[in-house]
Amino acid sequence: MSQKRPNPATTPEAPPTTETTEEIGEAGRTSWMGRWVAGALAGGVAGVLFAVVIPPEELMPMVASLYGLEGVVWGWVFHLLHSLVFGLPFAVLLSLLGPRAAMTEDLLARALVGAVYGVVVWLVFAAFVMPAWIGGVTDMEPPVPDWNRLSLVAHIVYGTVLATFLPMVGQANRRRGAA
Numbered sequence: 116m117s118q119k120r121p122n123p124a125t126t127p128e129a130p131p132t133t134e135t136t137e138e139i140g141e142a143g144r145t146s147w148m149g150r151w152v153a154g155a156l157a158g159g160v161a162g163v164l165f166a167v168v169i170p171p172e173e174l175m176p177m178v179a180s181l182y183g184l185e186g187v188v189w190g191w192v193f194h195l196l197h198s199l200v201f202g203l204p205f206a207v208l209l210s211l212l213g214p215r216a217a218m219t220e221d222l223l224a225r226a227l228v229g230a231v232y233g234v235v236v237w238l239v240f241a242a243f244v245m246p247a248w249i250g251g252v253t254d255m256e257p258p259v260p261d262w263n264r265l266s267l268v269a270h271i272v273y274g275t276v277l278a279t280f281l282p283m284v285g286q287a288n289r290r291r292g293a294a
Contacts, residue, residue, distance in 0.1 A: 150206045153281055158202020161276035162195050168269035180253050181245070201240075202277055205232055209281065225278045233274025234267070241266045 166174065175190025182193055209228070246257035 150210050151203055154202040154204075154206025154277075155199040156202070157206070157277050157280040157283075158198045158200070159195055160280050161202065161273045162198025164276045165198065165269050165273045166194070168272050169265060177249065180255075181248055183252060198273070201236055201273075202281075205229075205274075205277055206281055208232075209278075222279065225282070226275045229274035229276070229278025230271045231274070232278065233270040233272070236274065237267050237270035241270060 171187060171191065175187040175194060176185065177190070178194045178197070179186055179189035182189070184193075242260040242262060246259045246261040250256055250259065
């Protein structure tokens with residue numbers, strides 16, 4: 116028995132899919148580009164608040180030295196760039212986890228997810244990558260790994276603020292796009 120194949124000329128086309136949009140919590144739908152923008156902006160806010168924990172006059176010259184530069188201004192430029200960049204994968208990670216698991220309406224749950232992300236960033240980049248990088252491009256010889264507790268606290272603040280602001284930035288971005 117042969118099966119009848121549908122005639123493409125008479126078969127109605129499926130409606131366009133919305134695979135490029137997913138929900139982020141109660142905030143509604145956003146595109147991949149919207150997630151990246153929200154992650155970068157929330158990362159910038161979190162990066163500024165990171166500097167509340169570690170005084171900029173201590174942190175920023177060290178960050179500038181990673182790029183062979185000196186001064187607080189260059190440190191701020193690259194610190195904020197790092198903050199934006201680390202916000203991007205966090206936004207995508209949360210969207211991949213799904214709206215219920217990633218961005219619940221529970222502020223405490225969001226903050227906890229962000230705090231864990233901050234610890235991971237600290238563990239990989241602040242404890243290992245940054246001191247090795249500084250040792251490779253300067254005359255300084257920081258310990259690798261560098262288990263700096265103040266840096267850990269600052270990264271937990273970064274992740275918590277990032278997770279808290281991400282849905283707010285995403286909502287504002289969608290409202291602006293809808294207007």
